[in-house]
Amino acid sequence: MMSDSAVDSPQTPSWVYTFGRNLISPLARAVYRPRVEGKHHVPKHGAVIFASNHLSFIDSIAIPVAAAPRPVHFLAKAEYFTGPGLKGWLSRTFFTAVGATPVQRGVGQAAMEALEQQKQILESGAAIALHPEGTRSRDGRLYKGRTGVAFLALETGTPVVPIGLIGTDRVMPVGARMPSLKERVVVRFGEPLDLSHHGPNSGRARRAATDEIMSAIHALSGQELAGTYNEPPAEGAVEKIKRALPHERK
Numbered sequence: 001m002m003s004d005s006a007v008d009s010p011q012t013p014s015w016v017y018t019f020g021r022n023l024i025s026p027l028a029r030a031v032y033r034p035r036v037e038g039k040h041h042v043p044k045h046g047a048v049i050f051a052s053n054h055l056s057f058i059d060s061i062a063i064p065v066a067a068a069p070r071p072v073h074f075l076a077k078a079e080y081f082t083g084p085g086l087k088g089w090l091s092r093t094f095f096t097a098v099g100a101t102p103v104q105r106g107v108g109q110a111a112m113e114a115l116e117q118q119k120q121i122l123e124s125g126a127a128i129a130l131h132p133e134g135t136r137s138r139d140g141r142l143y144k145g146r147t148g149v150a151f152l153a154l155e156t157g158t159p160v161v162p163i164g165l166i167g168t169d170r171v172m173p174v175g176a177r178m179p180s181l182k183e184r185v186v187v188r189f190g191e192p193l194d195l196s197h198h199g200p201n202s203g204r205a206r207r208a209a210t211d212e213i214m215s216a217i218h219a220l221s222g223q224e225l226a227g228t229y230n231e232p233p234a235e236g237a238v239e240k241i242k243r244a245l246p247h248e249r250k
Contacts (some may be wrong), residue, residue, distance in 0.1 A: 008169060029065065030126035033184050033185075034062060034065065034066060034068045034185040034186070034187055035183070035184065035185070035186045035187070036186075036187050036189070037186065037187070037188045037189065038188055038189035038190060038191075039066070039189060041161055041189040041190060041192060042060075042067050042161065042162075042189055043070075043118050043127075043159070043192065044068060044070065045125070045169045046123050046125055046130075046210075047122040047123070047124075047126065047127070047156065047158045048127045048158060048159055048160075048161055048192070049122070049127075049128055049129075049131070049149060049152060049153055049158050049159070049160045049161070050063055050067065050072060050116050050127065050128070050129040050160075050163055051129075051130055051131075051132055051145075051149050051160050051161070051162055051163065051213050051217065052129060052130075052131055052162070052163035052164070052165055052217065053131070053133065053137070053142055053163070053164060053165055053217050053221045053223060054131035054133050054135065054136050054137060054165075055136060055137055055140065055165055055168045055169035056136065056165075056168035056169045056171065056172045056173070056174070057136070057172055058168050058171060058172045058179060058185075059131070059136075059165055059168050059250050060074050060100070061152075062165060062168055062185055062187055063129045063163060063165075063187065064099055064129070066187035066189070066233065067127070067129075067189075070127055071126065071127065072099055072127045072128065072129050073097060073099045073100075073101055073118075073121055073126060073127065073128045073129070074099060074100055074101065074128060074129040074130065075100070075101050075114060075118070075130065076095050076100035076101065076102060076103070077103070078103060078218055080092070080095045080097070080100070080102065080104040081095060081096075081100075081102040081107070082102075101114070101117055101118070101121075103117075109182060115148055115152065118130070118152055119152055119155060119156060120203055121211060122152060122156045122158050123156060130148065130149050130152075131211065132145030132146055132148070132149045132210060132217075133145060133146070133230050134146050134229075134230060134231075135231070136174055136230075137169075137186060137223075137226075137228075137230060138174050138199075140169060140223065140224070141223055141224045141225065142214070142217065142218055142221060142223035142224070142225055142226060143216040143225040143226045143228065143229055144214065144226070144227070144228060144229050144230075145210040145211070145213060145217075146210070146229070147203075147206040147207060147209075147210045149210065149212040149213060150195065150198075150205070150206040150207075150209035150213065151201065151206055153193075153195045153209060154195060154196070154198065154200070154205055154209060155201050155202040156208065157196060159191055159192040159193060159194055159195075160192065160193045160195060161190060161191075161192050161193070161211055162189075162190035162193065162213060162216035162217045162219075162220055163187065163188065163189055163190065163217065164186075164187075164188040164190070164217055164218075164219075164220025164221035165185070165186070165187060165221065166186040166187075166188070166221060166222075167184055167185045167186055168185055170183040171183045171185055188220040188221070190217075190219070190220050191216075192200065193212060193213065193216060195209040195212065195213075198212075206229075208246070218225075
């Protein structure tokens, strides 16, 4: 999980993050020539949640590049930080450089710990980026949002800036090992959403707030709506039963 120093002072980026941002941002701009729309919607100061559609691995690079010079923190699989040898060091250094926070996926307690980490970052006045869909869309459609972003927004009173990413799936499709240099990325920032009108943090409020966030993302990305959650097919009888049971999607 993220180190105590990273949680205590996220607004004071490490030298690795600063070096990485100064190196990666100009390189990404030169190679992909991103078109950034609505940049005036990015708050210069104070806590903010960037909520985006998720099409490609490089989404987590496109958002910090587009939001620069504002530092942005986001979640990444813990495996990116724990690999051995030179490859592990390079992965760890890269994800630290782009502002990633390690998280164990698919584990209930780990998911709650990740939310708590994000909450601490917001309470310090920093910015985070999350994908309400939870995982990358493999067919280009926009899936239903899980309620973790709304939980953080309602719990902390933080505004949510919706983002529509266009073209990242063509630059680096799911499964590709190297990005294409022929495509151009569009990053559209929407007007900040104040979700407090949904009331106190409750299951119903989180669901309504999540739907509002996803509606705003849809207006920016123009994707076809999937109308369901983005998750792989259930394997085995136990998993199928678990998914059939009613529960709130985080």
